Amino acid sequence: MPRSNKRKFEQEKATEEKLLGDHKKDPSEVIKTKSRFQMEEKESKDESDGVFETDGEHGTPLTYDPTFNGPIKKRSCTDIICCLIFIIFIGGFAGVSYLAFANGDPYLLLYPVDSNGELCGYGNNKGKDYLFFFDLVQCGRMGVGIFVSGCPTPQVCVASCPDTNYAYITDAATSADLQFCKSGYDTTLSRTALVERDQCPAYFLKSSPRKFVINRCVPEVLVNFLEDGGSLLTNIQADVGNKNITDSNSNDISIESLAQNLDIFGIFLKAKEYAEKIVADIVATWWMMLVILILSMIVSLTWITIMRFIAGIMVWITIFAFLGLFAFSTYWCFWTYVNLDGDEEFSIHIVSIVLHWSKPDMFLAFGIISAVILLIFLIILLFLCQRIRIAVSLIKEGSRAIGKMMFTLIFPIFPFALQLGVVAYWLSVATFLASTGRKQDFSVNENNTDYWNQTANDWNYLKIVADTSSLFGETCNENTNTTSDFCTFLKNAEENFVIYGQVFSLFMFFWLMNFVVAVGQMTLAGAFASYYWAFEKPRDIPTFPLAAAIWRCFRYHLGSLAFGSLILAIVAMIRVLLEYVDAKLKGTENAVGKFLLKCLKCCFWCLEKCLKFLTKNAYIMVAIHGKNFCSSAKDAFMLIMRNIVRVAVVDKVTDFIMLLGKLVIVGATAAGAYFFFSGGIEFLKDYTPTLNFYVVPIVIVTIVSYVVASCFFSVYSMAVDTLFLCFLEDLERNDGTTEKPFYMSKDLMNILGKKNQVMADKKKKGSHGENF
Structure with missing residues (x-):
């Protein structure tokens, strides 16, 4: 008997025994009750969009586990080999950094x-x-x-x-x-x-x-x-x-030609003058920009706090506004098409090609396009309305989770600071390495000088004593005008070291940046998973969920974090290589090669986006179940594929609301900065500074406010993604009975037409306990 059929038979047998044992009814009553139970189970399957299908193509759905109630406590270290490789590479990066800092001098780059x-x-x-x-x-x-x-x-x-x-x-x-x-x-x-x-x-x-x-x-x-x-x-x-x-x-060379070509140097000198004025403006307004950015942080926090109340309103108003806009566009284009004379011509320039259309034809084309978009959107809205409601409910639940764990809003500051540190360190190493390649004085002091040298068969690290002429025929110092083979080799070896060192340091930059992002994602995922799987909130939420998640992350799963970030770093390096090849082919006439290269760049861009999505969900599964990266990635992928329509809708609706929130915050901050620095706020005119370019602080404030808003909303996005995967697991593991109650919120249960039997039992006894 197949495993799925056997499990089904055992479940039916257990259900029948339960009915016979608990209710003590006659066989006919048992058959009726059993039939009703099977019909309810079938309706539950239909309502849950087939999450219980066991065709084997996307894995076997999860089953009830009485010992599972959130992130598991008993864990073991995962992906140890990758963790060791990561440590070795960090040691190599430290070695490259030491050689760069010891031998480089960034001051030389200015010369x-x-x-x-x-x-x-x-x-x-x-x-x-x-x-x-x-x-x-x-x-x-x-x-x-x-x-x-x-x-x-x-x-x-x-x-x-x-x-x-x-x-x-x-x-x-x-x-x-x-x-x-x-x-x-x-x-x-x-x-x-x-x-x-x-x-x-x-x-x-x-x-x-x-x-x-x-x-x-x-x-x-x-x-x-x-x-x-x-x-x-x-x-x-x-x-x-x-x-x-x-x-x-x-x-x-005419005087006119000389003047015209000399003017290019004037561009540089003028740019330097402008740069000095920009720096002066920044120095004069830095504290004002800081105050505005603090206000943007407060606005971001406020927005996230009230999102739980206005998320549904925002989504539905935007959807109906979108429908109204395209409905009016369709009507107006077709009305104009009917009422216009067909003799007039209209020219549209597209990529230097001139299309001569009559005005009615143009409005007919735009009317058709608008109607098609409207029809597609209506179909999506009609068939995916329930899933949009699920997305809105998850967004509200994410706000509740953040409200119960306010430290999650502060936590992104630490990964962001680490990212800035990685960027600063990599830039320092790259600068020192570049200056190492410029250093041309092979000076030899009175004692010894260390060089990399190649012997007849292998690489050896030689210590050259004072009189190098006895070994190589002549010394290599700054006063020597001749170039011996040894001196030439030293120069080439140094240049090769710079190239390989820069490539290695760039790879480590990608790896470390993705590693820091992974640490933040897994930590937040562990905290939000602890929230979801707490049956009675906030009573069952762990005391310090964020601290516990950080401990699990660093104690058990550094290898998994290194594994996922390594994959992304390799893809990033391949994209850099493709960009380098593309730059080299710009002067060639090989159209086929350029086309293939563009295709490869597009494919790897898509691959990187898909891998980022997959690794993010893999980190969530690691945070919950404590498995290694590959197993977690497989489980996450199969769970997503079994619910692909829900995932697509929830992901896009969430992204839309996140983007809307960012635009509101950034727009409000930019507008406030504009009115302040341009002197448009009357009661603050006494504090308005006199600037060379008042647009400079406005641009800086706008960019930094976007970064600040992204940090806050990254927490929100991670909360929704984690709660969503927990929600999908909840649907597969539980059925709402007394033994297997749902952990989801009442909003989600109402949307799906489900309820917990335990809640009904408590209400019969006069209890007001709720699982949310």
């Missing part, structure tokens, strides 16, 4: 490098602290891309910037001009040959190493223009108008 990648002021360029550009016109032609990809002209480090204007065609060559040529230029060649071979500049302008561009030689004519105003073209004509300026290919 320029020449065309050979050597840092100005160090190594071969010691004493040459300033960067000089051969052809500024080539820089200007790059546009704003110069600040991303750099200038495509030769660049050399020099001891001082030019103090005069020079053009090799009209000016005689002097030894002073040769200091701006590349080091090691061929002294046997003529000046024209040196220019044509890009060993010396064809021209240069009087410049100075301005501090705000960090040791780059900036033409004085540009600086004067920015400081004094006027016309850049006029200034250049007055300063260098008598020079015959050409490039290295002897092509004439």
Whole structure:
């Protein structure tokens, strides 16, 4: 006999024995009672949307367990191997961080490098602290891309910037001009040959190493223009108008072209000026922004508190407003179509394609689209009305749960602070690593210096003693102009270490960020599950549910958290790799490759979204049942698939209400900030500061208020998701009888047409006890 049929037979037998033993009725009465019981059970199955179906495709529904009443107490550590791997990787990250902090210097990133990648002021360029550009016109032609990809002209480090204007065609060559040529230029060649071979500049302008561009030689004519105003073209004509300026290919460079291309540097200098003003505005208004953000936190808390009372009103008003909007749109479009003359034409520009429609045709098209959307929405509303009611009831119950455990609203501050710490630490490591790659001085002190070196067959960590020349033929120090194989190897090894270190640190950044998110989700899930499975609330709720959830999370399930976050980190790294490949293919004409790459990017984006949803529900199951990650993910997936319609509706309705709440809070905060900083509030005008750009604090307040609202509503969202999975388990485990009462709220039982027999028994005895 199949297992499902056997279990059904045993249940029927137990029911019959119970009827015979409890009621002591005659067989005919037992048969009637049994038939009534079976019909009620069938109706219960129909009302619960088939959650008791046992086709085997989506697993076997859960059965009643008399020992289960919420998050289990007796647990064991889960996914220990993944926990150990996580600890090992953290140790590796600590090693990379140590090497970065020990050998890197972020200050070096502020200094320029020449065309050979050597840092100005160090190594071969010691004493040459300033960067000089051969052809500024080539820089200007790059546009704003110069600040991303750099200038495509030769660049050399020099001891001082030019103090005069020079053009090799009209000016005689002097030894002073040769200091701006590349080091090691061929002294046997003529000046024209040196220019044509890009060993010396064809021209240069009087410049100075301005501090705000960090040791780059900036033409004085540009600086004067920015400081004094006027016309850049006029200034250049007055300063260098008598020079015959050409490039290295002897092509004439007009004064107009020079002025136009020099203006790109003005963008940078103006941006710096604006940045300084923005910083000044932030410094002047930081405490005012803090007060507004505290007010936004209070509004968020208030919104969550009253959500339990207005959630249903908000949802239904929005639904009927949506229906009314599209009904009116459909009517108006068709009415306009009927009453318009068909001779008029209307042009719509879509992606540079011009579609010439008559006005009636346009309104007919929009009317059809509006009618289709209205019809689809009506069908969804008619068939999923009960499920929308379930979503609203769960949202209200989430508000009650948060009200009983107010510390859950404060808890997200700690994961958020940890996330900020992870971001700050990763940025520090990445910065120090990048500066390590720029350090070109392989200095050797009197005692020893440690280097990574490769022997004939394997990697070894060698300690090079004072006289490296006895081992490798010559030392590698900042005064050495020659490049031996050993010195070249040291440079390449250092560059490879930087690349691999950056990739590894980025992977650890994704892993740690997802791990911190997982800790927050599992902790909140454990607390809210304790609330749901308390039969009489608040009496049966554990004393410190949040603290107990944190203890279970760190004591037993760090491995499961590391496992789930590792999966998301791997997918994130694959997406970064695809973005890198996409950037490399931008200049190619391979349309097939670009199309496949776009498809892969879309697929992995969808995969990441699905995995985030699955891992979130897996963490909820781990918090409740204490199983490992894979088993919990499977149980969560099967439970969701057995109730897929409910899950889809509840998830979307919840997301909609969360979005609505965020928009209300962010909009109110932004509006308040606008009226205050623009001086629109009369009784606060005395406190309104005088700012360069009053939009700056408004934008900052808007962004940060969205982050604050997201933190609060993430708790709300987690509460609903946890209560929903508990609700689905409750439907499968219990049937409302005295032995197996439901734990769900009375609202949910009324929506499903269910009730607890234990409640009826208590009412007969005069008791007013309720399970909610």
